Amino acid sequence: MKAYITKIIDISEERINKISLLIDSDKKTKIEKYHNKKDKIRSLIGDILIRNIIIKELNIQNNYITFDKNKYGKPYLLKYPKFNFNISHSEEYVACAVDDEPIGIDIEKIKIIKYEEVAGRFFTEDELNYILREDLEDDKQSKFYEIWTLKESFIKCCGKGLSIPLKSFSINIDKYKNISVNDKQNKYKLKSFNIDEDYKMAVCSNNQITKEIITIDTTSLINNCLTWTL
Ligand SMILES: CC(C)(COP(=O)(O)OP(=O)(O)OC[C@H]1O[C@@H](n2cnc3c(N)ncnc32)[C@H](O)[C@@H]1OP(=O)(O)O)[C@@H](O)C(=O)NCCC(=O)NCCS
Structure with a gap:
């Protein structure tokens, strides 16, 4: 398993709109409904963080990534049942954990x-x-x-x-x-x-949990995601 953390930074509305084109339309709609800009950014960064990890770990392109949710709202990656992840955000941080067994963070x-x-x-x-x-x-x-x-x-x-x-x-x-x-x-x-x-x-x-948390630089994460295919 691996655990990642990244810090929230301010993102212009223009960039938020650009990045929103890279995520599922349901999630985009959910994010658009947040009144608070920081809530939008937290959720958006969570989404591109997990996409960035999936692209690297599974060697697939962003447009092949599709999420679904179980009946309690837990998101999962379609077509890759061995890839499990979970996201959490609070104030200045977004955290994400991935594993080949169910995971919570x-x-x-x-x-x-x-x-x-x-x-x-x-x-x-x-x-x-x-x-x-x-x-x-x-x-x-x-x-x-x-x-x-x-x-x-x-x-x-x-x-x-x-x-x-x-x-x-x-x-x-x-x-x-x-x-x-x-x-x-x-x-x-x-x-x-x-x-x-x-x-x-x-x-x-269900697996042994890592001691090490991988820190992801948010600016690089955002710059990188803007190179993804739609
Ligand atoms: C929704 C819940 C799963 C987590 O809520 P939370 O702690 O407010 O939010 P977090 O930032 O940790 O997690 C949110 C993310 O969890 C994921 N998630 C949503 N439903 C989930 C579920 N049923 N199971 C696991 N993960 C879930 C999503 O990725 C979500 O991110 P998104 O909204 O950007 O899509 C739920 O457990 C809850 O409402 N908890 C609050 C309970 C409480 O009052 N606890 C008090 C003391 S213990």
Whole structure:
């Protein structure tokens, strides 16, 4: 498996329109409906990031790439069932993971929120206790986002969205930092990453998870995609 990350940059409306011609018309329509320009850019960069990876890994041209979605909205690449991917975006970052098994990725910017309230609603008692065990407020906040991203990466790996109740499974992190989820077959592996002090990211897969995250330069990504065939 491989994990990639790229930073959001501002893109002119003219370029957004040009790049939008390179993606599926459904996705283009979805992106056009976003009122916030940053939301447009995040989603667009996610799409060209995965296209760029597919072009390189599968050696096919952009116009041969077709995505579909499962009934819970998880996108997948048509005609290549062994190629699995998942995308996540939060504020300044877009992250993507690819694997030959189902995969889930989640990135979140750490924000000051009433984490006890959110964790009380969505986390199991064990997960909540893992956070509250910390003395310092910053550490509690950080652990909250660690659990949050791990839970999301698990849900996204399963691909069933929020039809999986968030309290129906529990993330466990032991004193050696080994991470597991209480799935019956014990097939999921999880890893947490600190991208920088403001962002947590997590990956969930049936395969071993890489330690290394590949950083993609966004300007080069955009310049490169403008050379693709329509
Ligand atoms: C949609 C969901 C899959 C992820 O939402 P999110 O965390 O807001 O968004 P992310 O940026 O991580 O992921 C969005 C991407 O996931 C992919 N995606 C969409 N549906 C998906 C699904 N069912 N499974 C996996 N991936 C999915 C898409 O590529 C999407 O990108 P796009 O919108 O640009 O096409 C869903 O799990 C959700 O709504 N989660 C929020 C739950 C929550 O409130 N959690 C609180 C504490 S755990």
